[in-house]
Amino acid sequence: MKKKILSFVLLITISITLLSIDDVTKNRFLPLNTTNDLKELSVLNVLLELGAEKPNHYVMESNMDSVRMGYQMVYYGQLKDKSNTKISKFFVCTDCHNQVIEVADLSKETAEERVTYGMKNGLPFLPASTFYGLYNKSHWYNGDYAKKYGDLVKPTRDTLKNAIQLCATQCSQGRALKEWEMSAIIHYYKSIEFKVNDLNLNESELNQLLTDLGTHNTRSVDVLKRKYNSINKATFGKLNPKEPDNYSADLKAGEYIFKNGCLHCHGMGKDITNFEFDNDKLTLSFLESKLKKHNTYSVPYIVRKGTYAMSGRKQYMPQYPLEKMSNTQLFDLISYIKSKSK
Amino acid sequence: MINKIAVLVSVLVAGFSYSQEKIWDTFEGTRGLSNHSTEMLYKRNMEFRVSHKFGDIAGSNGGLQSFYGFDNLADVRIAFEYGITDNINIGLGRSKGVNERIGVVDMFGKMRLIQQEKNGKPLNITYVSALAFSYHKASTDSTLSTNYQTPLDRLIFTNQIIVSRKFSDRLSLQVNAGYHHRNLVTYNDVNGMIFTGGVIRYRFTKTLGIITEYNHVWNRSSLTEQTNPLAVGFELLTGGHNFTLVVSNHKGVNENVFLSNTTSDWLKGEWRIGFTINRRFKL
Numbered sequence: 160m161k162k163k164i165l166s167f168v169l170l171i172t173i174s175i176t177l178l179s180i181d182d183v184t185k186n187r188f189l190p191l192n193t194t195n196d197l198k199e200l201s202v203l204n205v206l207l208e209l210g211a212e213k214p215n216h217y218v219m220e221s222n223m224d225s226v227r228m229g230y231q232m233v234y235y236g237q238l239k240d241k242s243n244t245k246i247s248k249f250f251v252c253t254d255c256h257n258q259v260i261e262v263a264d265l266s267k268e269t270a271e272e273r274v275t276y277g278m279k280n281g282l283p284f285l286p287a288s289t290f291y292g293l294y295n296k297s298h299w300y301n302g303d304y305a306k307k308y309g310d311l312v313k314p315t316r317d318t319l320k321n322a323i324q325l326c327a328t329q330c331s332q333g334r335a336l337k338e339w340e341m342s343a344i345i346h347y348y349k350s351i352e353f354k355v356n357d358l359n360l361n362e363s364e365l366n367q368l369l370t371d372l373g374t375h376n377t378r379s380v381d382v383l384k385r386k387y388n389s390i391n392k393a394t395f396g397k398l399n400p401k402e403p404d405n406y407s408a409d410l411k412a413g414e415y416i417f418k419n420g421c422l423h424c425h426g427m428g429k430d431i432t433n434f435e436f437d438n439d440k441l442t443l444s445f446l447e448s449k450l451k452k453h454n455t456y457s458v459p460y461i462v463r464k465g466t467y468a469m470s471g472r473k474q475y476m477p478q479y480p481l482e483k484m485s486n487t488q489l490f491d492l493i494s495y496i497k498s499k500s501k
Numbered sequence: 502m503i504n505k506i507a508v509l510v511s512v513l514v515a516g517f518s519y520s521q522e523k524i525w526d527t528f529e530g531t532r533g534l535s536n537h538s539t540e541m542l543y544k545r546n547m548e549f550r551v552s553h554k555f556g557d558i559a560g561s562n563g564g565l566q567s568f569y570g571f572d573n574l575a576d577v578r579i580a581f582e583y584g585i586t587d588n589i590n591i592g593l594g595r596s597k598g599v600n601e602r603i604g605v606v607d608m609f610g611k612m613r614l615i616q617q618e619k620n621g622k623p624l625n626i627t628y629v630s631a632l633a634f635s636y637h638k639a640s641t642d643s644t645l646s647t648n649y650q651t652p653l654d655r656l657i658f659t660n661q662i663i664v665s666r667k668f669s670d671r672l673s674l675q676v677n678a679g680y681h682h683r684n685l686v687t688y689n690d691v692n693g694m695i696f697t698g699g700v701i702r703y704r705f706t707k708t709l710g711i712i713t714e715y716n717h718v719w720n721r722s723s724l725t726e727q728t729n730p731l732a733v734g735f736e737l738l739t740g741g742h743n744f745t746l747v748v749s750n751h752k753g754v755n756e757n758v759f760l761s762n763t764t765s766d767w768l769k770g771e772w773r774i775g776f777t778i779n780r781r782f783k784l
Contacts, residue, residue, distance in 0.1 A: 248545070248783045427525035430543040433781070435526070436707065441670040445707035474783075 191372060194365035198356035202295055202383060205355060205368070210377045214297065216319040218349045229347025232340060233258070233290065236333075243340065247333025249474035254424055254431055255287040255330070258351060264359055265292070265387040270485040274412050277419065284420035286465075286479045287330075288391045293319070294345075294352040295387065300325065302393035303480065320345070332473040358386035393480040396463045398453070400486045409487075413495025416488060424476075432476070440500065447500035450493060458496065462489055521621035527667040528675070530743045530779060531582065531590070531611075533700035534714040534732045536756050538675060539625035539665040541613050542584035545784050550594070552578045552754040552777040559770025570773050575599065575752035580607075583784075588613040599752040600762045601647045602657075604637035607755050617667060625665045629679075633657040633757035646687050654685040657757040665700075675700040681718075681760045689724035696760055708738040712745075716760060730763045745777040 191197060197205075207213060231239050236251040261282060262272040277284050288296075299322035300312040308329060315322035320341055327333050336344065360368065364382055371379040418438060424431040436442040449456040455466055465478035484492075528538040531548065542548055556573025557563035567573050580594025590611040598605040609631035617625045634656055639649040649655050661679025668674065681694040698716035705711070714732045721727050734747030750767045753759030754775065765771035 428523055430546070437525075437670075439670040441704060441707045448706075471780075 191369060194362065194369055197365055197369060197372075198354065200355045202353040202355055202358065202387075205372065206380060206383060208372055208375075209380050209383075210375065211380055214319070215317075216294070216345055216348075218345055221346055221349050225343045225346035226350045228340075229343035229345070230350075232344060233347060243337075245333070246327050246336065246340075247331035249333070250331040250431065252290070252326075252331075255285050255477060257283055257285055257289040258291060259289065260291050260357065261289045265353070265357060266359075266385060268388045268391065268482075270481065270483055270488055273483065274415065274488060278412070278415045282419065283423045284416050284484075285423065286420075286477045286483050290348060291351045292353045292357070292387065294348040296389055296391065298390040300393075301390055303395040304393050306395060307478075319348075329468075330477060332468055332475070353387060358383065360386065392482050394482060395478060396481045396486060396489075398460050398463050400459060400463070400489060402490055403487050406487065406490055408494035408498075409491045410495050410498055412488060413491035413493070413498075416484065416492045417495055420479075420484075420492075432474075433472070438499075443496050443500040446496050450496070458493060459489060462492070521618035524617040524619060524625075524667050527617065527625055527665050527673045528700070528702055528712075529710065529736050529738050530745070530777075532745075532777070533675060533702070534712050534734045534745060534747050534777075535730070535749065535751065535754055535759060536677065536698060536700070536714060536716060537609075537611065537627070537629045537661070537663060538700065539613065539627040539663050541587060541611065541627070542582060542590050542781070544584050544586050546584045547782045547784050548582045548779050549782070550578070550580045550582065550777060550779040552576075552580075552596075552775065554749070554752050554754055554775035555773050557765070557771050557773055558748075559772075563770060575773055575775075576754050576758070578607075578754045594755065596753070596755050596758065598635065598637070598758055598762075600764065601640070601645055602635055602758055602762055605633050605635050605755065605758060607631060607633040607757055617665075623666060625663075625667075627663045627665075629659075629661050629663065631659045631755075631757055633659075633755065644687060646683070646685055646690070649685060656684045657761075658682045659756050659760065661696075661756075671704045673700075673702040675702075677716075681757070683761060687725075690722050690761075691720060693720075694718045694761060695720055702736075710736045712736055718760060726764045727761065728763050728766055730759045731767065743777075743779050747775045747777070748772055749775060 203214070228238055231237070232246060233252040236245045236247060237243050259282065262268050262276050264272065273284065276282070298316055299319060300308065300315045305312050308325065311325055311329065315325045323341060323344060324335055327336055355368070367382070368379045370376070422438065425434060425436055427435050427437050429435065446456070446458055450458060453460060455461050461476060462479050462484060466475040468475045528540045530538065531540050531542060532538055554575035554577070556567050556570035556575055558569045562573070563570050574597065576597050576599050578594050578596035580592055582590060582592035584590050591609065592611070593608045594606070596605045596607065597603060609629055611627060611629045613625070613627045615622050615624060615626040617623060635647070636655070637647065640647040642648060659679060659681045661677050663675060663677040665673060665675035676697065676699045678697045681696055683692055686692050696716050696718045698714065700712060700714045702710050702712045712734050715729065717729050718727070728750060730749065730751035732747050732749035732751065734745050737744040737746070750765040750772045751759040751763040752765065752773065753762055754777075
């Protein structure tokens with residue numbers, strides 16, 4: 160009899176333990192009464208609650224110490240106390256990646272929207288995707304990046320951690336991240352993941368989401384996923400692009416791209432590149448004189464091809480895919496250079 | 502009263518700490534032509550420099566017989582320079598040397614005190630302290646400046662303060678003043694020399710400029726044949742490299758050598774072609 164009672168107690172204990180573990184892995188929200196309660200929720204956690212699959216970089220809860228360390232490595236290339244070595248001696252992440260939303264509507268992450276929103280908010284105009292919401296993407300180094308990195312992109316396409324390692328070792332010509340560094344950066348990414356409020360859901364969609372969360376109805380999954388790009392496409396443009404039909408120069412856009420794009424890395428005193436310049440007539444005349452050349456001093460060539468790492472000069476410039484700078488914008492940049500060089 | 506002083510101090514501190522837009526690229530490199538400029542290497546940047554001077558173009562040692570100096574080597578210096586911070590640089594070099602001062606190892610420390618700003622500080626001010634040591638075998642001839650009796654006799658010092666201003670994208674000017682000291686000199690020479698100099702740079706394009714550099718020693722002994730170093734050259738920026746082509750009367754390429762060892766005269770055709778090429782690396 161005693162054995163039966165002991166076995167029963169043991170069974171109950173194991174069952175409670177297992178149920179507790181399951182409970183932790185689920186995403187339980189506080190009671191949601193109004194649509195306002197929804198807005199600060201993590202988009203990924205809402206999707207998981209609705210039955211979506213966890214990504215392989217999933218972090219259940221942000222650890223603020225890890226977020227802080229990840230932030231420092233992204234902005235400074237190492238921890239501020241210098242207890243780890245620099246990831247790259249050439250670049251930090253913010254040289255190529257913004258850390259904020261770059262467009263007003265996340266479902267329209269186009270080059271045109273980047274310029275409009277960037278000009279309005281004074282954002283750097285950079286060739287790589289913003290880290291804001293990178294945690295919510297499902298595919299990395301897409302499209303034509305295979306032309307630049309070959310088979311190296313294969314393991315990165317469905318795994319964020321592999322994409323980060325490729326960026327650290329190839330794009331920034333630095334070292335591979337250690338496990339704790341990778342963990343810290345993922346925690347930092349989680350801290351700037353999409354919130355429901357970022358998706359611009361209308362009141363009807365919010366009400367539907369509120370209802371669906373209560374009933375675990377999966378129909379809102381598609382609605383949410385349509386509100387942002389889960390894949391950032393990358394198409395490399397031609398080195399000698401033709402002027403778009405009916406092109407009309409937008410010099411303000413060109414000036415914005417030059418000052419917030421080119422000068423972001425090439426500006427005087429930045430020590431990021433080997434070729435520093437300013438928004439002065441001497442520089443603009445020089446760039447104007449090289450426009451027709453087929454070399455790295457030619458703006459269309461360098462924008463579309465970038466440069467490549469070589470022996471003795473490892474750091475290189477990434478190119479702007481068409482999704483980051485359209486041909487119209489490239490011609491706006493060229494028009495600005497021409498207008499200021501005379 | 503204490504409150505007023507506190508407010509005044511706060512205003513002054515805020516005024517000085519207000520970040521102005523800095524002016525960069527007063528000169529393309531850390532040298533005008535042979536002497537230092539106010540430019541500095543960035544933190545953790547290392548520069549490898551090779552400077553070379555050929556023989557006399559004309560005069561008794563020049564002409565076709567020496568292919569206008571290209572067959573002769575006047576001086577060559579190989580050096581590594583490093584940015585400890587954006588405002589503190591150090592360097593170590595070795596040069597062949599000229600006249601009796603041969604086999605010269607030199608080193609320097611350089612500190613930027615003030616950087617020109619767009620609407621603030623009007624000038625760049627940099628201080629350079631350099632030291633050179635000739636390791637060549639001592640002469641037994643007591644009339645020569647190489648009759649070293651102790652290691653200290655081999656030392657040469659040059660300290661100078663350099664002031665420059667970038668007037669426009671094209672025009673930059675620099676003046677320098679300093680004290681040059683050789684521990685051992687000949688009986689008819691002076692140990693300490695006070696010198697001033699200047700550099701003018703004019704850029705034709707973003708990557709091509711012309712530079713003139715002159716240094717004048719004020720208390721040179723009239724019993725020596727020394728002359729003041731004058732150079733004219735072009736600088737060519739190639740991105741990561743900075744190539745300088747120079748024509749000068751001085752053979753030496755280091756300030757510890759050319760300030761007191763220039764004996765060539767422009768008017769006698771005793772001028773030569775030289776070049777400097779450098780490459781910067783990030784460490």
